[in-house]
Amino acid sequence: MRDTASYLELEADAGLSATDLHYAPGRSRLIDGLTLHLPDSGIHCLIGPNGAGKSLTLRLLHGLLTPDAGAVRWRGDTMSASDRVAQAMVFQKPVLLRRSVAANVDFVLKSRRSADPTFRDALLKRVGLEGRNRQPARLLSGGEQQRLALARALAIRPRVLFLDEPTASLDPNSARLIEEILCEERHHGTLCVLVTHDVGQARRLADSVAFVSVGRIVEHSTTDAFFRAPVSREARAYLSNLMVL
Ligand SMILES: Nc1ncnc2c1ncn2[C@@H]1O[C@H](COP(=O)(O)OP(=O)(O)OP(=O)(O)O)[C@@H](O)[C@H]1O
Ligand SMILES: [Mg+2]
Known part of the structure; x- marks a missing residue:
């Protein structure tokens, strides 16, 4: 089992990696030095408050947006067109x-x-x-x-599946069905990058959790470490607010 530090230290060529991404349309620095290294399989959650930059991060990772600076790589190489063809995305608002x-x-x-x-x-x-x-x-x-x-x-x-709050509008049974599908995909070796506000879902599914705040990853740990002892001030505040509710 990897600990907190080793997730951050994952080799940049391990799977999907984003290094020092910047995205600033107009003058607003929406993604501001975001670095994230993921293995090439498993379920990995992005969590964080509204407007933190989670959806933008998925779009940058998937190549729907081009960063102003920084790089997205797959297994150490610049993402190619054929890499991207093997990726799919479920958007926050369904596209049909x-x-x-x-x-x-x-x-x-x-x-x-x-x-x-x-x-x-x-x-x-x-x-x-x-x-x-x-x-x-x-x-x-x-x-x-x-x-x-x-x-x-x-x-x-898909080799890589990006999911932006795929269960946000689902009833509990449908949400569980989707969670089962994601577990099956993990079993088949798919990399699933999942944005969720459902902390219970992240605990149930994720191999690691990355916390997004103001356009950066401020913490990336195993799920167990993240929920047991979050190290960043931002994640601690987020989790403590949830417990108050
Ligand atoms: N094309 C754009 N131009 C200007 N601002 C944008 C653009 N796209 C997103 N933003 C802003 O960037 C910030 C991050 O947006 P993003 O959709 O990534 O947030 P999020 O973390 O997914 O939030 P939520 O949890 O509400 O879905 C928001 O403040 C949003 O208004
Ligand atoms: Mg979003």
Whole structure:
């Protein structure tokens, strides 16, 4: 089991690494010297207050945004187009096509030239949308749309899966279903980078927790160490406020 220090000292070529990222559109330094080294598999959580920069961090790691300075690497090399093709993201607000449930997944499969109705139906079953193939995606509930967005992400059999609060609008049973899927993905060797405000979820799922504050990672530890004895003032304040609530 790694301790707090060794997560911070993980070799930059271990898996996904961001080094001294800066992102400052206009004059606001939204990401301000962010460094994060993750292994190439497992579930790793980003937590922190609203506006800390968690969603921006996922976008930078996934290459949807280009940093003004700093680098994102996969196994020590600059992230290539083929590396990124093996990554998928579930956004904080689901991104879906105005088509049927099945067509939403088929579109992703066709883009990878791997259209396969059996695989698609298995995916929909996996996210609890069995038998909903013909329903227009826009008529799904918010939580169902989020689960369809996860099915779309899984359709590419991602090597790296970014998830931005994927269970925020889900009922407890649906949230548990998503958590089980993430555990299965970890078992298959996928790297899952999960943003969550659900501290219980981070405790249940994460191999490590990185705390984001004002555009930087101020602490990155094993989940056990993080919740047992957070070292940063910011994480201590965040956790103590939660306990008061
Ligand atoms: N394109 C942009 N231009 C200017 N400011 C932005 C832009 N995108 C995000 N921000 C700001 O950057 C900060 C970080 O945003 P981000 O969405 O990463 O926060 P977050 O940690 O994900 O918060 P939440 O928990 O509310 O989802 C916020 O103050 C946000 O308003
Ligand atoms: Mg966010």
